[in-house]
Amino acid sequence: MSTASTRLPEGRYGRSSDERADRRLKVVGIALGAALLATVGWFGYHYVAGTDISAQVIGFQAEDDRVKVHLEVHKDSGTSGYCTVRSQAENGAEVGRADFRFDGSATRIDQVVTLRTTSRGTTAELVGCHED
Template identity: 45%
Template sequence: MPTAGDQPDAPQQGDAAASPASGKAPGQGATGADAATPAGRYGPPAGRSDDRGLKIVGGVLGVLFLAFIAWSGISYIGKQDVTGELTGFTVVSDTEVEVTLQVRKADGTPAVCTVRSQAEDGLEVGRVDFRFEAEGATVHRAHTLRTTELATSAELLSCSAGD
């Protein structure tokens, strides 16, 4: 049977080791979870950012990449002297399709637009280059495309400055 000397002392007021408010069990003391770890052994403490330089370099590279993409797009669009649009087509017969094109170009610049026509099975049945002389900045004109058989579609392939 235990004697009075074997019993632990009653906790004193202000004794943090036994206080229920501290969240520690008696005897945890300095060996608990909040004890300091050896410096540099487990990396930087949580919340500290040692990779700040890496983040700055990544941000700068990202901005440079986006600037390059924007510059490439603007320079590509700016180099297009002639643009065209197929505004409609009508199948006239088994051997003809009437296509309507709108071409935008610099005034005084000739243009050449390539149009093709396809049959229902996807085979190409006609292709022609239409020439637009230096007659204005915007030209909207209908042309007849001859085909080898009944066409079901017409497609503008390209427009470029002519010679």
């Protein structure tokens, strides 16, 4: 006795509904993946390119009730905004925070600003810069 095969002959009756469903799922998955990739790229670009003011701390000098901070600011011509600087004590507590405004047509500003502190600060940290 031989056992009869329950499989249909290949190519004789067209594609099965499972194969059509698999293809549909692949197409939907590729479309959703491309949309997600485009969204992440768009947000990433605007996060990086959206800032018209950037700065860095070149150096600082701590005194008893103030910290002198040497900032180098880069901005677009005609853009105005501010940079936030903070200082911390040796134990990590914040002892001073201030916003320093930058206006004008210069694209590079090299300036020493004075941050008043409640006690001796041991750091000078640039928190961030924002355009108006």
